[in-house]
Amino acid sequence: MIALLTGGVMIGGNALLTGCSNGQGKDIVFSKEDQDFLNEVADTILPPTKSPGAKAALVGPFMAMMVNDCYEPADQRTFYEGIALLNADSKKLTQVEFVHASPEQKKQLLISLDAEAKLYQSGKAAKEETERKKDKDFAGMPNHYFTMMKQLTLLGYFSSEEGCKQALRYIAIPGSYQGDVPYKKGDKAWA
């Protein structure tokens, strides 16, 4: 489902399970600084509006945990290296590391990265299909790190307590089903 949004399969999701195993996965240590960085990325993708932003929902630490627990080693490396790549892009454009850029600079940077990642992921899918026709065991190309960051941000936020209760509407025990209730623009979606 998240796949739709970010142009490809859910990374670390079941669709990637083609029997690939990249040897021993070692935990990547995400420093406090790394996690703050990830919180900033998440909060730029989903900032506070009428509802809390992704930082308030601690999406940064969530991303770090998910990368360690659920990603294959190759994706873990790509994700981790992405932190440095994003900072390098930020310095090029704004002279400062991502966390020190202005909100508008952060947003513009991620908008262009998002476009780059989408283009990359759709090209990757096509190339992999061609390669697999030649060699059915073709291992596949790496994912774009920003695709992972965005997927984990959306998942981490909209399934968080803040996301479920404040960005969306959540009722633990609905008690009944009604197949036709009025909806007006602005009403929140059900979690």
Add this chain to the structure above:
Amino acid sequence: MDSNTYDAIVVGSGISGGWAAKELCEKGLKVLMLERGGPYDHVKDYKTAQKNPWEFKHRGNTTAEQKKKYPVIHRGWAASEAVMDAWADEEDCPYTETKPFTWWRSYRMGGRSILWGRQSYRLSQMDFEANEKEGVAVAWPIGYEDLAPWYDHVEKFAGISGSKENLLHLPDGHFLPPMELNCVEKDMAARIKKAYDDKRHLIIGRTANLTAEIPGRTKCQFRNRCWEGCPFGGYFSTQSSTLPAAMQTGNLTVRPYSLVTQVLYDKDSKKAKGVEILDTETNQTIEFKSKIVFLCASTLNTAWVLFNSATDVWPGGLGSSSGELGHNIMDHHYNIGASGNVEGFEDQYVYGRRANGFYIPRFVNLGGDKRDYLRGFGYQGGASRQGWSREIAELNIGGDFKDALSEPGGWTIGATAFGEILPYHENKVTLDKTKKDKWGLPILNMDAELKENELKMRKDMQQEMKAMLETVGVKDVNTWDSGHALGHGIHEMGTARMGKDPKTSVLNKWNQVWDCKNVFVTDGSCMTSSGCQNPSLTYMALTARAVDYAVSELKKNNI
């Protein structure tokens, strides 16, 4: 009676085993139910069922470690954080695949009755007659009229919600009030009815979720978390329904960690005298004695027990004299269908999480319709408004993006087909003696595949849905086909089929093993053909019918 002797032994505690135990106990027999897995108590052991979404560490995803440990479960949608504990340990319990076979097993009390999809449909006279009319495999030894009263019997107790539709090929039953189709589904139903001259029907799914109270159980609360176990007892499972009824009689003994290794066959009396188990905790071998045995270990494991029984008399195992034991394995093939966008209905939404969808009963090879393949398929699907994982044009990052995702998107509708698989002798499971499981026991080898009839049908399964959606005005219709390995439908059937002739079938019309009349097989392995309807309700009815016969025969000293 000594402590290892009972009137009846039931092997397995899933849907069929639970029914066998309940019916036998209620008829006054002392019953031992054997379950190879551990205990799993109603409500108390539903550990995740009351958690909120954010209380799941990985928010529903499985870990890299789980992916390595459960490769088969990860072939499909069954790999979900909440239910990983439910699945059998794939390292301890391996199987080999000559052809790809997806076997989803749950080894614990209640078996897959906790996890099942709950869709409950009767087979019809057309389904029971098909093999004989078309000269496929062998004829069913029973007809719809034999099973109809037993469908009534099990529906009343299990609680099946559904709408009466008066369709000959999908008989109505004893239903609780139907769940509601949503506004888009209702509109589609009306358009389909009109466009296809009342020959195609979109109806609400018939499901074993309670829409009215049943004593001791609470109505479905529309949480859509069924497979984690329902703390309300809102759907039929062994734990919510048959087990408490059986326990109430005082006649039931349940023994977990009891892997039945063989039915003990007595050459002189030509009857079973009980079963042998391996206690999976202590590795001890223990014998239990009984007058009758009900094998309800699930289609493949029931075949496995039979393969390992009475091999001194029949090298292929108990019930193998026809040469059909382990053969004719069927499933329902799916993972194929179409979906698209529905315009309008922007000022309408739903309330509650309905653990059910719509059903489009079979319409091919029916009432004058003729295709280039035999049998047919039904569709299961739903309409809903899109959620936060959708694509939003022009918005990718920032506050507007987030606020847009906080609202529901447009309506979509889609369905997957469930198609009948014919019984082919070549589609089989056998014992693979080259490999052993954790306990040193031989394991199963799977050698089964879809054939020409199914592959032709698949084209239609996809194209008919696409055409139907386009005909009723659905936009941007997409099709998919992710292929189907047998077993993936979790509707394994047919390894010990019923028939009229002991030379060509394993079981007679009362589910008795032809070669051993006090052994009854009433799980999916008894199926002579598969229909395209979800099969569990039929196993329930066949089980109750077989118990009724077994007990009356026992009273007459015939078995």
